[in-house]
């Protein structure tokens with residue numbers, strides 16, 4: 001349905017409803033039924049109105065009414081009995097008028113305004129999108145996302161229920177404050193009646209204190225549930241992140257992942273706890289105030305309500321720009337953060353290449369881009385603010401003119417006008433908040449999407465099995481393994497590699513840089529999955545083994561061992577539960593680092609600083625080796641682990657490599673001695689196994705190994 005056709009349908013329905021309401025009302029008055037019936041009668045009248053109005057809506061829309069139209073019609077008919085039921089419940093006994101079968105005209109007007117405001121607000125937040133299926137799907141997804149966030153709040157349901165209760169009470173009390181203020185002013189003008197004056201002042205004090213108290217409780221409870229939600233979400237997200245496959249971390253920069261954890265989770269939490277808070281608060285307040293304003297003057301109410309559609313239109317236009325700028329700003333912030341952390345983390349490399357100026361330039365460019373976006377966002381925001389103020393002032397002036405007219409014709413008292421002006425101010429801010437909160441909620445859907453994308457992401461790895469044999473020989477076989485890195489889907493890193501690491505033997509992988517040695521190591525450590533072929537441990541594919549078991553049996557010391565901030569002991573026993581100090585010391589002795597550790601004041605409890613920055617690279621490697629050895633692995637992988645060691649440490653390492661009884665050792669080494677001592681040497685080039693055999697055999701063959709030996713293994 002086009003916009004014009006839609007507006008026409010709304011107009012016709014309203015007209016039909018007026019005629020219907022008039023006819024029913026006249027009929028009942030003539031039959032003298034209008035002043036009896038009570039709540040039941042009101043409900044019956046509402047349902048009857050709907051039964052007559054809905055088929056008319058169907059006829060008008062050829063049987064396909066927009067959901068918003070259906071909602072609007074239902075609200076229009078049912079809000080009067082709902083309001084009256086609410087009023088009867090909260091009003092003190094004996095203070096309500098006798099309810100007739102037909103709702104009062106003011107009640108019908110209130111229902112019309114409320115249903116229009118509610119539907120407009122809903123549409124702004126979650127518009128239904130007729131034939132535009134792509135957009136409609138997006139909106140549905142946004143709705144589903146928001147509902148999903150709400151579902152995550154379930155454990156805090158008690159806090160939230162209490163918070164919403166206090167919120168409603170606070171708002172109701174707040175709504176009555178201007179009303180009592182107007183009453184007090186009117187009393188000051190007329191003859192002084194002590195009891196009534198005290199009653200009005202007491203009422204004002206009561207609602208003011210009640211509102212402050214309930215607001216405080218509401219705020220505390222909301223903040224509490226928000227913090228709990230944040231904590232839960234961060235825990236879940238971090239849990240999910242650490243389970244992801246390695247290619248995922250290559251594709252997603254650490255900066256953006258940590259910003260997901262920190263700011264996006266926070267934004268998402270805010271969208272439910274804070275926005276729901278403002279949403280309910282504004283809605284309850286708006287409806288309450290509309291009711292009181294209509295009871296004071298319907299003409300002034302209509303003028304002040306005009307502000308709403310104008311503000312909605314303005315906000316709608318503003319949201320389109322602001323969302324775009326917000327997204328751009330988020331990207332810019334993430335980029336700037338990433339540049340800064342990259343430069344700080346790699347400060348040694350930056351210094352050694354004298355690249356400070358270049359890094360500064362890159363950072364400045366990123367800052368400049370961010371500034372441009374911020375500036376454009378600021379300009380749009382100022383325009384928006386200006387137009388909003390102009391609308392507000394215009395409406396206020398019109399209201400004052402009309403108010404003066406009503407006072408001079410004795411239709412309104414000065415106190416009522418004052419109360420009205422106070423209500424109007426509040427109503428506008430409630431409407432603004434409502435409109436803002438809907439825009440903001442949609443904007444935070446972006447944050448929720450990012451969080452849930454990670455939360456729902458399944459690691460691109462085969463399901464881990466539950467094999468955990470007590471006896472393991474440690475025989476490794478690569479069977480026709482072909483492997484691609486995800487960032488280079490066209491170039492295979494390994495091409496149909498077939499090789500065997502005999503149990504209890506030491507095998508050396510050698511070859512020129514980029515030959516595929518580290519890729520083999522990564523596959524054996526199950527950091528990646530082969531595209532074709534299999535990596536077998538004792539004849540079983542790696543993924544069939546229990547995760548924990550596999551990483552205890554296959555331990556890796558990588559090219560650049562990563563240590564964590566904390567003590568030396570923490571780093572050696574990393575990932576092991578219940579590891580004794582004796583075992584840690586034993587592993588450290590084997591890795592030839594025990595003596596050094598003993599020279600430190602706090603021994604194994606010495607803090608090694610962030611990423612082990614207080615240690616030399618050789619010491620770091622020794623600790624990484626101890627970390628592997630403490631697991632007593634059946635398969636030990638040393639990927640160029642001899643790099644960066646001093647002569648003593650290197651000698652000690654050779655001892656370990658030679659004397660590792662029953663342990664299958666795979667070493668990617670650059671040094672001649674290490675390779676010569678290996679039981680088996682595999683020469684790799686361009687992702688393929690080119691030659692293999694013992695040192696002697698390969699030297700005799702005088703092939704690639706022999707040719708490369710001099711240059712590659714030169715000391």
Ligand SMILES: Nc1ncnc2c1ncn2[C@@H]1O[C@H](COP(=O)(O)OP(=O)(O)OP(=O)(O)O)[C@@H](O)[C@H]1O
Pocket residue numbers: 250485486487488493511512513514515516517518519520
């Ligand atoms: N993370 C990665 N993403 C994309 N390509 C990669 C990645 N790591 C390695 N490669 C590529 O895969 C191929 C094999 O690299 P690999 O690191 O296995 O070689 P290598 O023999 O260990 O080299 P080096 O001795 O220099 O460590 C190379 O062409 C390399 O550029």
